[in-house]
Amino acid sequence: MQCAVAVCPGFTVREEMKPAYNDIVHWAVMDYDGNLDPDKGLLIWGDIGTGKSTMLKIIREFCSLVRPHIEGNRYYFRIDNVIDVCAAYADESIYGGYRGIRQYIDSPRQAFDELGSETLPTGRYGNFENVMQYIFQSRYDNRYHQFTHATTNFTIDQIQEAYGERIYDRFKEMFNFVALRGKTFRINTQKNMEK
Template identity: 30%
Template sequence: MNLKTPHIINEGIEQYQLGELKGNHIHYDFEKILIYLDVKGKLLFGEKFKIHKEDREILYKLCNYQIRDWQNCKKLNIDINKGILLSGPVGCGKTSLMKLIRHITPQYPSFELIPTRNVTFAFNHIGYKIIEQYGDNRFYCFDDLGIEPIGRFFGKDCNVMGEVLLSRHDLYLKYRFKTHCTTNLNAQELEEHYGNRVRSRMRQLFNLIAFDKKCLDKRR
């Protein structure tokens, strides 16, 4: 990446210009971003990947958030200071889109995508240090929130991701460190899984961006 031209991204011998650089500000073009995301998606996930028309609204929100377009985000009721909670049915493409949008802003720090079940499995092996580990100042997207099992360490049960989210909430209040998540669950299911205390803090942590519940499984 050339820091002087962060709006131009190289993929092999090809260049993709996502907008125009005017002074210190990039005026992004959503259609050009979509062209690049389609190319990058095929590189990451294979030739069968494509941008579906029904996903354009979701992508418009995610892209405006990722490029930090304050004006559009305000219109979309998105708080740039919060993280993203991307929800939708199984197979709608949540994980793929979160992996993709990182690539349109190489000038910004990226986040690490962590499956929630891996966090629980690590807790079962190592214990409470895992909760401390993910309660640090790094930038994470926790994938598939709500499908992970309850953790158990030395015979004691623990809702591991619930504790991690409480730690991340503390970090957000003190330092504005953001957290992202994807989930198949709706708000009521999240509250049933994690309790009202965690759910209320999630409202402060996240912007909710949701696929239509009738969205088709793209894996089929």
């Protein structure tokens, strides 16, 4: 809970989310008897405003404390919004295109936040690419040496539609699917702003 409060001072646990949080804790401490496979990344999906992005940051902090350190380095992963990832591809300088997304393909531990919010496909000089589909395919090919996490508001059907059956099928090998469903946490914030 300390990691959660450090990341989000107003963090609260809703009753309906406790099973998912419990599964994530078991995953983080590499409990192979839990419901999630510790050797796969997390795909946190669900309704808008249910704390998926916040949970990703909490997981990163918690894992840095409880997961084994490799060669003295704590467990850590990058978190990048997919809009920024696609902007790196669309960059018209010499640093754009496939060169611009190389870092997201090669990162040993990478999280993609807000999957599905990017422009599909992304254009650069009249060429168009489904950037995240390309990245996921590349990361799938290296799945035994890389960890990938993601958050999305997409349903499973929308994931298949946006990235194709082949990528969705690979997601099953890359990710544990964790649902955070319910009402938005942002309602209380809006009410407080109106007072």
